[in-house]
Amino acid sequence: xxxxxxxxxxxxxxxxxxxxxxxxxxxxxxxxxxxxxxxxxxxxxxxxxxxxxxxxxxxxxxxxxxxxxxxxxxxxxxxxxxxxxxxxxxxxxxxxxxxxxxxxxxxxxxxxxxxxxxxxxxxxxxxxxxxxxxxxxxxxxxxxxxxxxxxxxxxxxxxxxxxxxxxxxxxxxxxxxxxxxxxxxxxxxxxxxxxxxxxxxxxxxxxxxxxxxxxxxxxxxxxxxxxxxxxxxxxxxxxxxxxxxxxxxxxxxxxxxxxxxxxxxxxxxxxxxxxxxxxxxxxxxxxxxxxxxxxxxxxxxxxxxxxxxxxxxxxxxxxxxxxxxxxxxxxxxxxxxxxxxxxxxxxxxxxxxxxxxxxxxxxxxxxxxxxxxxxxxxxxxxxxxxxxxxxxxxxxxxxxxxxxxxxxxxxxxxx
Amino acid sequence: xxxxxxxxxxxxxxxxxxxxxxxxxxxxxxxxxxxxxxxxxxxxxxxxxxxxxxxxxxxxxxxxxxxxxxxxxxxxxxxxxxxxxxxxxxxxxxxxxxxxxxxxxxxxxxxxxxxxxxxxxxxxxxxxxxxxxxxxxxxxxxxxxxxxxxxxxxxxxxxxxxxxxxxxxxxxxxxxxxxxxxxxxxxxxxxxxxxxxxxxxxxxxxxxxxxxxxxxxxxxxxxx
Numbered sequence: 001x002x003x004x005x006x007x008x009x010x011x012x013x014x015x016x017x018x019x020x021x022x023x024x025x026x027x028x029x030x031x032x033x034x035x036x037x038x039x040x041x042x043x044x045x046x047x048x049x050x051x052x053x054x055x056x057x058x059x060x061x062x063x064x065x066x067x068x069x070x071x072x073x074x075x076x077x078x079x080x081x082x083x084x085x086x087x088x089x090x091x092x093x094x095x096x097x098x099x100x101x102x103x104x105x106x107x108x109x110x111x112x113x114x115x116x117x118x119x120x121x122x123x124x125x126x127x128x129x130x131x132x133x134x135x136x137x138x139x140x141x142x143x144x145x146x147x148x149x150x151x152x153x154x155x156x157x158x159x160x161x162x163x164x165x166x167x168x169x170x171x172x173x174x175x176x177x178x179x180x181x182x183x184x185x186x187x188x189x190x191x192x193x194x195x196x197x198x199x200x201x202x203x204x205x206x207x208x209x210x211x212x213x214x215x216x217x218x219x220x221x222x223x224x225x226x227x228x229x230x231x232x233x234x235x236x237x238x239x240x241x242x243x244x245x246x247x248x249x250x251x252x253x254x255x256x257x258x259x260x261x262x263x264x265x266x267x268x269x270x271x272x273x274x275x276x277x278x279x280x281x282x283x284x285x286x287x288x289x290x291x292x293x294x295x296x297x298x299x300x301x302x303x304x305x306x307x308x309x310x311x312x313x314x315x316x317x318x319x320x321x322x323x324x325x326x327x328x329x330x331x332x333x334x335x336x337x338x339x340x341x342x343x344x345x346x347x348x349x350x351x352x353x354x355x356x357x358x359x360x361x362x363x364x365x366x367x368x369x370x371x372x373x374x375x376x377x378x379x380x381x382x383x384x385x386x387x388x389x390x391x392x393x394x395x396x397x398x399x400x401x402x403x404x405x406x407x408x409x410x411x412x413x414x415x
Numbered sequence: 416x417x418x419x420x421x422x423x424x425x426x427x428x429x430x431x432x433x434x435x436x437x438x439x440x441x442x443x444x445x446x447x448x449x450x451x452x453x454x455x456x457x458x459x460x461x462x463x464x465x466x467x468x469x470x471x472x473x474x475x476x477x478x479x480x481x482x483x484x485x486x487x488x489x490x491x492x493x494x495x496x497x498x499x500x501x502x503x504x505x506x507x508x509x510x511x512x513x514x515x516x517x518x519x520x521x522x523x524x525x526x527x528x529x530x531x532x533x534x535x536x537x538x539x540x541x542x543x544x545x546x547x548x549x550x551x552x553x554x555x556x557x558x559x560x561x562x563x564x565x566x567x568x569x570x571x572x573x574x575x576x577x578x579x580x581x582x583x584x585x586x587x588x589x590x591x592x593x594x595x596x597x598x599x600x601x602x603x604x605x606x607x608x609x610x611x612x613x614x615x616x617x618x619x620x621x622x623x624x625x626x627x628x629x630x631x632x633x634x635x636x637x638x639x
Binding site: 148149151152153154155156157159160178181208211212213215216219224225226227228229263265 | 631
């Protein structure tokens, strides 16, 4: 049954019911009073007392009915408001509870006794949740140790063996497993543990450290790694470790897709964007929505042993934890997309990965190539809007973008 | 050169010791904090490899205790803990370098060698990379026994690259190191020196190469 017309609030209901009750009493009282008065008037009329009786009744008692009604309603409303006021404080507190701040407990001191059990039950539920978080975190830490030690043994054991074809393959398998375990632990950590995104992070510094660490590895696979810093330090609020992880995963992904001899470029701009560009084949249009899903792998890589499809999902997760998004983009419309992003959210910062295919020619040329090529050659940007930079400088001029434009390159935006 | 491996997981200890022995180090292994302290009292080690989780105490505390004494060898910490706090704690406690499990054995050997290659370290005087030898005292460079004529700044750059063989040396670090050498440092001074150095190494047929990491720095890699 629908009861929408019935007031939902306690105060409303109480006032309505009291009002009705008092109204009925008033009407009943007045009616019987008037009846009695009429009856008395009839008997008293002859005595000439009727007018005096009515005047006395109204003067002594009658006026009290409306005043009493009003007083009752006011007291009822005041009592309700006063006793429920602490509930407002409770809701403010409750609103502050996030996965990152589960230590908050709701105050029960000033609450009416009737409400205390509810709030206490909520507090207990929060205790259990906090414990659950802690158990999960502990599990992740334990799993890290328990899995890594035997893996380290396996890896080191294989490395100490004389190199043969089979041993070489086993080493690659062990390496893949190491990576997978590290990524699974990364995912578990993100899931089970709220991320503290309140640190002040020098995004350029974090990106430079990742480039520093992966440059020798990139060289081993035949490509090179470069860093294009922003004009000034890019300070953002976030989690240093997680942002480093995100950039690392983008870089690893880019290195894996980069053709030998080509450069993978990592860049940061003053708006807080991080982008990673490779010169690989890009991501087919139909896959762009899915590459950030867990365990998703492109058709070409599905059968191969490379990658488990976790890296980009971790990046997406980290971007989300920073209040951002991630997207695959490309170069010709990249400028437009960037500009739009900057106009709409001038002080947002982004993490971007960018995979592109180099190629000269006029934009029109390129467009026609898109049409004819089953897997269009486009630049791809994994873009994440994540949090707010501490400084809101003007939208940066992206040197990479500029060179691309002057070379007459094109791109397709899919973000 | 003698190394101490402090690791309670027997298989890891064996494998790390084996890997280091293959790189022609003499290796002792101990499994507890107490044994480690005893061993370090008795013998003079050139470097130590330390696991942080030990049965009779936290490796971090051992690290702090060792750092208070003079003549403590450089310490490479191995650990399965990988949060930032752990890493910072390890380096604060005096770890010279840090590797997270699972690690590649070549990486352990490379890091240990890098520790020994530090100035004052046992490998710190004659630095080697492939067929190239840099004598940090005599300030000369040889490839296959043939002296390669290099400018002062080029030798200085090469020295930093060899000390961190296989790892990136930020350009800013090189600029800082060369700043004291009385050169006026133009914005492209380092790239120019590196360019000359690279050409001379190629001409001398050195089997190591300088890679540029645009925007960050350079690293030297031994070529197989």
